[in-house]
Amino acid sequence: MRRAALAAVLVAVAPLAAACGSSVPADTVTAYVPGNDAAAIEAVAAGCSDGYRISVVRLPKDADGQRLQLARRLAGGDASVDVFTMDVTWTAEFADAGWAAPVPEDLAAALRTTTLGGPLKTATWRRDGDREPRPYAVPTWTNTQLLWYRSDLLRRYVKRGTAPRTWDQLLADNAEVARGVAAHNATLPRAQRIAVPSYIMVQGAQYEGLVVWFNSVLASAGGSVLDPADPTRVTLTDTPEHRAATVRALRVLKAVATAPGADPSLSNNTEDPARLGMERGQATFAVNWPYVYSSMRSNASTGTDENQQVPFFPEMRRFAGLFAEGAPAPSADQLARANRVLAKRFAFAPYPGVETALPARSTLGGMNLAVSTRSHKTDRAWRAVRCLTSAAAQRQYALKASQAPALAALYDDADLRSAFPMADLLRRQLGDEHAAPRPATPVYSTLSTMLAAKLHPVGAWDPEKLADELAEAARKALAGEGLVP
Amino acid sequence: MTARAAGDRRLAYLLITPAAVLMALVTAYPIGYAFWLSLNKASLTEPDHTEFVGLSNYLTVLGDGYWWSALAVTLAITIVSVVLELVLGMAIALVMHRTIVGRGTVRTMVLLPYGVVTVVAAMSWYYAWTPGTGYLANLLPDGSAPLTQQIPALGIIVLAEVWKTTPFMALLLLAGLALVPDELLRAAQVDGAGAWTRLWRITIPLMKPAILVALLFRTLDAFRIFDNIYVLTKGASGTGSVSILGYDNLFKAFNLGTGSAISVLVFLCVALIAALFIKGFGASAPGAADEGR
Numbered sequence: 001m002r003r004a005a006l007a008a009v010l011v012a013v014a015p016l017a018a019a020c021g022s023s024v025p026a027d028t029v030t031a032y033v034p035g036n037d038a039a040a041i042e043a044v045a046a047g048c049s050d051g052y053r054i055s056v057v058r059l060p061k062d063a064d065g066q067r068l069q070l071a072r073r074l075a076g077g078d079a080s081v082d083v084f085t086m087d088v089t090w091t092a093e094f095a096d097a098g099w100a101a102p103v104p105e106d107l108a109a110a111l112r113t114t115t116l117g118g119p120l121k122t123a124t125w126r127r128d129g130d131r132e133p134r135p136y137a138v139p140t141w142t143n144t145q146l147l148w149y150r151s152d153l154l155r156r157y158v159k160r161g162t163a164p165r166t167w168d169q170l171l172a173d174n175a176e177v178a179r180g181v182a183a184h185n186a187t188l189p190r191a192q193r194i195a196v197p198s199y200i201m202v203q204g205a206q207y208e209g210l211v212v213w214f215n216s217v218l219a220s221a222g223g224s225v226l227d228p229a230d231p232t233r234v235t236l237t238d239t240p241e242h243r244a245a246t247v248r249a250l251r252v253l254k255a256v257a258t259a260p261g262a263d264p265s266l267s268n269n270t271e272d273p274a275r276l277g278m279e280r281g282q283a284t285f286a287v288n289w290p291y292v293y294s295s296m297r298s299n300a301s302t303g304t305d306e307n308q309q310v311p312f313f314p315e316m317r318r319f320a321g322l323f324a325e326g327a328p329a330p331s332a333d334q335l336a337r338a339n340r341v342l343a344k345r346f347a348f349a350p351y352p353g354v355e356t357a358l359p360a361r362s363t364l365g366g367m368n369l370a371v372s373t374r375s376h377k378t379d380r381a382w383r384a385v386r387c388l389t390s391a392a393a394q395r396q397y398a399l400k401a402s403q404a405p406a407l408a409a410l411y412d413d414a415d416l417r418s419a420f421p422m423a424d425l426l427r428r429q430l431g432d433e434h435a436a437p438r439p440a441t442p443v444y445s446t447l448s449t450m451l452a453a454k455l456h457p458v459g460a461w462d463p464e465k466l467a468d469e470l471a472e473a474a475r476k477a478l479a480g481e482g483l484v485p
Numbered sequence: 486m487t488a489r490a491a492g493d494r495r496l497a498y499l500l501i502t503p504a505a506v507l508m509a510l511v512t513a514y515p516i517g518y519a520f521w522l523s524l525n526k527a528s529l530t531e532p533d534h535t536e537f538v539g540l541s542n543y544l545t546v547l548g549d550g551y552w553w554s555a556l557a558v559t560l561a562i563t564i565v566s567v568v569l570e571l572v573l574g575m576a577i578a579l580v581m582h583r584t585i586v587g588r589g590t591v592r593t594m595v596l597l598p599y600g601v602v603t604v605v606a607a608m609s610w611y612y613a614w615t616p617g618t619g620y621l622a623n624l625l626p627d628g629s630a631p632l633t634q635q636i637p638a639l640g641i642i643v644l645a646e647v648w649k650t651t652p653f654m655a656l657l658l659l660a661g662l663a664l665v666p667d668e669l670l671r672a673a674q675v676d677g678a679g680a681w682t683r684l685w686r687i688t689i690p691l692m693k694p695a696i697l698v699a700l701l702f703r704t705l706d707a708f709r710i711f712d713n714i715y716v717l718t719k720g721a722s723g724t725g726s727v728s729i730l731g732y733d734n735l736f737k738a739f740n741l742g743t744g745s746a747i748s749v750l751v752f753l754c755v756a757l758i759a760a761l762f763i764k765g766f767g768a769s770a771p772g773a774a775d776e777g778r
Contacts, residue, residue: 097530206721265630484738
């Protein structure tokens with residue numbers, strides 16, 4: 001009798017107990033992804049179902065907001081986070097905090113053979129207890145900045161069709177173009193004169209983008225913020241060579257910011273204002289991520305209002321129908337035709353170097369996928385990560401969302417090459433020789449904030465003195481001293 | 486006190502107890518916890534490594550140049566914007582008070598900026614002052630980018646603040662204007678006092694309580710300025726306020742210890758300002774005036 005009563009109670013309570021755990025079905029893996037990339041990931045996730053289903057939750061659109069929300073959930077032990085995206089700069093922090101689980105050995109081995117060196121490095125960290133560095137996330141897509149330039153202006157005023165290879169050449173070419181345009185203007189009546197495209201568009205606002213610029217130039221000068229082999233050592237000024245590299249890099253930044261006719265908004269510019277400056281025809285050169293290419297193409301074709309038009313590019317108007325909103329995706333052939341016209345005035349080249357003798361290096365961006373150590377569904381979560389980062393998935397991110405794949409083999413894919421005419425260049429810059437990873441450290445966010453505060457406003461400092469100040473700021477960031485401005 | 490009154494009083498205490506307990510839990514707990522965190526070395530990324538360090542976080546904050554420059558910026562913004570708001574708000578209140586035609590329309594129009602969400606307003610100021618996209622920046626000589634330099638950027642931040650909250654000031658002052666009896670003003674006029682004398686000798690002294698409450702509210706608000714700066718400059722070029730500094734240390738560096746210490750210091754500054762107003766100038770909180778006793 002008593003046993004029957006107990007059984008009855010258990011039967012009555014069991015569903016309640018199950019319901020208390022979570023309202024998410026047991027086979028559903030929850031993935032937290034950036035709001036602005038969610039659509040692309042959702043499209044791929046819909047096709048992932050091998051004993052599980054992926055439910056996508058949107059995080060804020062900006063990296064700081066994403067990091068904050070994830071940190072709050074993970075620090076609070078939220079088990080509803082199974083899979084989450086990590087910015088390339090968070091790997092060390094999230095691994096050390098014990099939030100991101102190490103990638104299983106078989107998957108890690110596969111990554112080492114298929115993924116490009118640069119992106120894999122951004123997902124790799126060595127935390128206490130690891131014998132050697134190992135991946136704590138799987139690269140989903142990657143990113144690298146290129147040099148964008150006005151090929152028409154270069155041909156006309158510098159009498160050369162190819163882009164400059166170093167920042168010094170770039171500054172000289174830019175001055176040449178500005179002089180040429182000014183001389184040309186002098187022969188014209190006032191109404192027909194064109195604005196002198198003297199700006200060099202860079203990311204100079206006090207934020208991560210400025211650190212990216214500095215990091216790229218510093219790496220190209222042969223320096224680094226921290227010792228890649230020992231991330232607790234600041235290597236900005238520790239040896240005469242390192243110090244020379246740092247000062248050399250700072251001289252380049254200063255020269256760009258103080259060049260005659262430099263962009264007055266330089267120290268407030270992020271990626272988008274830099275893109276707009278190029279599209280408005282104010283700039284001969286820009287360093288920016290590859291997304292500016294498709295933006296230029298569609299705005300030049302379809303731009304209607306003042307802020308979208310590309311005034312210097314009327315030839316692209318004939319492709320208006322091709323890139324209009326709601327139009328079907330253009331065929332490879334149509335794309336190739338549009339790209340050929342685009343190349344007449346707007347072109348891309350490798351990221352500029354500092355010395356011709358040293359390889360030019362460009363800072364990596366991108367996104368990695370990690371599995372939370374708080375998740376109760378680790379096995380399913382890793383299967384979901386494999387699916388969301390597979391070759392088919394990365395191909396789709398590239399074609400539908402213009403995100404550069406991290407898998408080397410995809411750069412030979414014919415469709416991808418027609419969508420990314422710069423595919424070979426990207427692959428080259430993403431390799432070990434030309435990639436400049438950002439300093440890997442669990443306090444990256446503090447470090448970057450303190451460096452940005454010292455570097456800003458660009459050029460309002462003495463390179464020699466600033467090198468010491470940067471080294472001191474980096475030391476304080478690593479030691480956890482002082483405030484973050 | 487009669488037995489009846491004592492019983493009433495006991496009942497009153499009993500009735501407010503649940504609300505008082507709830508208030509204590511909701512407000513006192515976070516404040517107490519923030520204070521406790523400020524005495525610890527604590528990071529969001531190392532929840533298991535909290536370590537009691539006494540007042541060392543306060544020494545870190547007070548010994549850092551960033552805190553003092555943020556405090557100077559905050560005080561400058563507070564003083565300049567509140568003074569401007571007071572003068573403009575008074576002018577607008579007088580206009581609203583005397584308007585005969587279209588009274589409702591005038592008041593609605595004046596109040597419009599206050600109805601706009603601060604972040605949205607700040608965004609539109611941001612674009613307006615960005616060269617190329619902005620109608621205001623384009624009025625300036627070529628080559629100027631006001632948001633990239635400290636003094637012009639602070640000017641724009643103050644402008645955005647003043648534009649946004651002058652209506653609030655005007656509204657509080659309008660309520661104060663209603664306290665001034667018309668007979669008094671008319672009597673003064675008969676005695677030969679001009680408009681200026683009437684304003685200085687009668688209107689303003691009678692409005693003193695309303696002015697001080699308005700000043701108190703706006704000063705406390707202005708001292709905590711965050712959103713306008715966050716949108717317009719993100720605190721770059723030396724335009725960060727103490728709130729921005731606290732935010733950056735808590736939510737960017739994940740440093741719960743020094744971040745909380747900054748928050749506690751901001752809290753103390755606000756308490757100091759409130760005490761100064763209430764004790765020093767005799768501003769009274771609504772409902773605490775003498776006539777109630």
